[in-house]
Amino acid sequence: MRLIASDLDGTILHRDETISARTVAAFAAARQAGLQVVFVTGRPFRWLDPVQRAFGHLGTVICSNGALVYDLEGERVLASHTITGATVAQVQRVVRTHQPQAAFAAETLTGLLLEPGFLDDRDQSIRLPEVTEAPFEASRLDAEGVVKLLAKTTGIDAEAFQHLVEREVAGLVSVTHSAPGVALLEMAHPEVNKAVTLAGYARGLGIDAAEVLAFGDMPNDVQMLAWAGRGYAMDSGHPLAKAAAGRTTASLHEDGVAQVIERLLAGVPV
Structure with a gap:
């Protein structure tokens, strides 16, 4: 795996707008190990305060279910797809x-x-x-x-x-x-979903689908979970997300995403 793509709400982000210390540490360790990390969310770019509090102004976030790509460091929109x-x-x-x-x-x-x-x-x-x-x-x-x-x-x-x-x-x-x-x-936009924009982002880094580990929990994650080489739905997630991923991890409250990343970094197949 060379890139980790994760949904936010219900996947790593709790209802109180916090991300657990264990999950923050897992993503930091992944970055330290040389893996690319991108968050892929239905949120608009103006609602990324929880990400910035947890991870700082680093990296790129795919927002609005793939309709917009946002640079956290530069605080600017890199690309968008609009409807009339x-x-x-x-x-x-x-x-x-x-x-x-x-x-x-x-x-x-x-x-x-x-x-x-x-x-x-x-x-x-x-x-x-x-x-x-x-x-x-x-x-x-x-x-x-x-x-x-x-x-x-x-x-x-x-x-x-x-x-x-x-x-x-x-x-x-x-x-x-x-x-x-x-x-x-x-x-x-009819040609936009999380998977389409994530695929383009990964392609720009020279990364193909087989090298992507993705996490999500709801129907707006279905295409992304099916496209990624390794897709994981949260155990607490929607049945459509689970079916698309073919794999589940523990719930948000059990730090399911962190558990998979920790196994990956320890050399355990995921």
């Missing part, structure tokens, strides 16, 4: 055909735009450091650059919600989800 305001409007029409009550948010290169009513007091899955609540306007979406479109509904689960709309928006956006217990879809 016209595409957003078309997707909204499709979604509301099936779920008229659906509400939307757009993660852009400058902030988070929320339609009125997107959030309620019960929704604890969205962290909100920079938010503007206003009806969507295509010109504004185009100017700000939409890297991820969020759609939330009630009365069904995320898998059923995805099944309702995915075929009809194929070619317009990719569709996945990662928020436990919330019918919240995450949509981005």
Whole structure:
């Protein structure tokens, strides 16, 4: 293995926005041993404070499910894939055909735009450091650059919600989800997912899939876990992630990622 790619939330990052000392030490030891490390997350680049607190301003993070690549050291966007305001409007029409009550948010290169009513007091899955609540306007979406479109509904689960709309928006956006217990879809450029962007990043380092060790826990990690030479899903993770990886490690609370990295560095096959 030459590169370790890891999801954040639910994989190494706890709900209280901390990463355990054991996990931090394992990644530090991996770097010291000459392995490349990249974090691959659904988070926007503005929500990387927990990574910076734990690991400093070093390395690259693939954000927004692969739609954006961010340089932590230089604090700058290296690459992004956006969708147009016209595409957003078309997707909204499709979604509301099936779920008229659906509400939307757009993660852009400058902030988070929320339609009125997107959030309620019960929704604890969205962290909100920079938010503007206003009806969507295509010109504004185009100017700000939409890297991820969020759609939330009630009365069904995320898998059923995805099944309702995915075929009809194929070619317009990719569709996945990662928020436990919330019918919240995450949509981005149709050619983008975590695996696509990770593969390009690895290729730039002269590393192929067989040399990548990847960790994740939710459906937005499925392509990455299947692509990597060694994919591990968390024991506490989603069944789709487990099936894609073909391997599991202990839960987040048991430092499952650190356990695998420690075995790797000790020369134990993983």
